[in-house]
Amino acid sequence: MRQSDHEVPTRLERAAGDLIGLAADPPEDFALRVLRRVGIQREQYDTYVRLETPAGGLFVAAGPDAVTGAALDSAGLTATAFEERHRVRTHRSAIPATKPFPGVVTALRTGRARRLPIDLSGLTTAERAVLEAVRTIPPGQLRPVGWIAREAEVPATAVVGALARNPVAVLIPSHRVTHDGGAPCDADLVPGAGDALRAAEGVDLDREVELRRGGVVFLGSDTTRIYCHPTCAHARRIVPRHQVPFRTAREAGRAGYRACKSCRPVTV
Amino acid sequence: MDEKAEQQLTELLAADLDGGFTELVRVHGRSVYTFLLRVSGSRTEADDLGQDAFLRAYTALQGYDPERRRELKPRAWLLTIAANVWRNHVRTCTRRPALTGVPVEEAAGSWTDHRPGPEERAALSDDRRRLVSALLKLPEHQRMAVVLRHVMGMSYAEVAEVQGCPVGTAKAQVSRGLRSLRQLLDPEVPVLEEVTT
Numbered sequence: 001m002r003q004s005d006h007e008v009p010t011r012l013e014r015a016a017g018d019l020i021g022l023a024a025d026p027p028e029d030f031a032l033r034v035l036r037r038v039g040i041q042r043e044q045y046d047t048y049v050r051l052e053t054p055a056g057g058l059f060v061a062a063g064p065d066a067v068t069g070a071a072l073d074s075a076g077l078t079a080t081a082f083e084e085r086h087r088v089r090t091h092r093s094a095i096p097a098t099k100p101f102p103g104v105v106t107a108l109r110t111g112r113a114r115r116l117p118i119d120l121s122g123l124t125t126a127e128r129a130v131l132e133a134v135r136t137i138p139p140g141q142l143r144p145v146g147w148i149a150r151e152a153e154v155p156a157t158a159v160v161g162a163l164a165r166n167p168v169a170v171l172i173p174s175h176r177v178t179h180d181g182g183a184p185c186d187a188d189l190v191p192g193a194g195d196a197l198r199a200a201e202g203v204d205l206d207r208e209v210e211l212r213r214g215g216v217v218f219l220g221s222d223t224t225r226i227y228c229h230p231t232c233a234h235a236r237r238i239v240p241r242h243q244v245p246f247r248t249a250r251e252a253g254r255a256g257y258r259a260c261k262s263c264r265p266v267t268v
Numbered sequence: 269m270d271e272k273a274e275q276q277l278t279e280l281l282a283a284d285l286d287g288g289f290t291e292l293v294r295v296h297g298r299s300v301y302t303f304l305l306r307v308s309g310s311r312t313e314a315d316d317l318g319q320d321a322f323l324r325a326y327t328a329l330q331g332y333d334p335e336r337r338r339e340l341k342p343r344a345w346l347l348t349i350a351a352n353v354w355r356n357h358v359r360t361c362t363r364r365p366a367l368t369g370v371p372v373e374e375a376a377g378s379w380t381d382h383r384p385g386p387e388e389r390a391a392l393s394d395d396r397r398r399l400v401s402a403l404l405k406l407p408e409h410q411r412m413a414v415v416l417r418h419v420m421g422m423s424y425a426e427v428a429e430v431q432g433c434p435v436g437t438a439k440a441q442v443s444r445g446l447r448s449l450r451q452l453l454d455p456e457v458p459v460l461e462e463v464t465t
Binding site for chain 2: 018019020021022023024025026027030031033034035037038040041044045083087093094095
């Protein structure tokens with residue numbers, strides 16, 4: 001038995017090493033049931049779930065009345081890391097739950113999250129105005145930074161900073177904001193996530209790139225003499241032979257076109 | 269969990285009981301559940317006893333003044349409660365008529381369905397399953413010590429605090445536990461006693 005002489009400590013250690021792997025996750029609603037049973041007020045904590053989106057899993061945290069935070073896990077974010085970040089930002093505990101906040105699943109499926117109650121109380125007035133403006137962009141459409149600045153009544157320089165601090169990823173659709181040249185901002189998203197979200201909403205990415213290369217910012221129709229953002233629902237139904245591209249709003253105005261009343265391009 | 273986070277937690281507990289308790293459940297729920305699962309060997313029981321342990325913890329916290337809550341070492345304290353809940357549970361179960369005639373020591377080791385349930389069996393690899401069942405064959409105090417030290421990765425000082433014994437005793441329990449564990453896993457290889465002279 002000389003062999004086992006050497007093996008004893010290593011085997012013992014191996015048994016000890018394997019034991020670490022026996023740490024187990026409790027059932028998903030374990031913590032929530034504890035809090036309910038103890039009788040902690042619902043206002044004291046947020047609950048969160050992980051939902052699937054085209055850009056990977058999305059953690060969505062919500063209080064009793066509104067969504068308070070969301071983050072994509074595509075950047076390697078674990079549930080624990082999300083809880084910690086939520087704690088630091090909102091000073092509220094995020095408890096895992098099995099049921100998402102009412103309306104969140106529908107909002108993610110349709111891309112229409114405009115009416116979803118979202119709590120932005122931790123932000124400055126300007127940041128809140130920017131994010132509220134971003135929320136009004138319809139699914140499948142893109143708006144430039146200048147448009148957001150006008151809607152939110154803030155200087156254009158403040159927009160990208162506010163987008164980068166978006167606490168509710170995807171549900172506040174910052175992936176629908178582009179720079180004035182047409183290139184996507186994606187200030188708060190990891191590379192690739194923005195494209196995945198836009199493609200899932202039916203934005204034609206190749207067409208966007210082509211328009212951008214030609215310097216086209218607006219599309220007009222020579223039958224109606226109205227010009228729009230190229231992703232506006234009205235612009236998308238102009239047939240190719242009636243499309244009139246414009247580089248600036250001034251150019252369109254000089255050609256006798258008026259701005260679309262749905263997508264409201266910046267006219268200055 | 270590092271010291272700074274631990275301190276933040278106790279500060280919060282001292283300032284706001286409900287908020288602090290919520291945070292306590294969020295941060296340490298997994299530890300309490302893992303401990304109870306590995307000691308009892310049953311998911312349903314770990315769940316029930318975990319709920320009980322936290323309820324007792326909350327009741328106790330209500331009676332503490334803020335100063336005492338600030339002094340708390342949350343994880344060791346919670347696991348002490350969980351260990352007590354488990355011991356009480358074992359004792360209660362031994363009193364049930366179905367088990368009359370079985371000596372207490374044996375009942376303690378054989379009470380619950382120690383076999384992992386179907387859910388767990390599917391998730392576990394063969395090696396892991398052997399380890400889990402070997403763990404459940406250890407005597408009560410050794411099993412607790414081994415789980416605390418090697419599954420949860422606590423220091424011997426913390427283990428001793430939870431077990432309510434001196435540090436040396438905790439070390440001995442862990443070491444004996446590991447040795448019997450090894451013997452259960454490989455019965456052919458004899459355990460060599462360490463020669464100290």
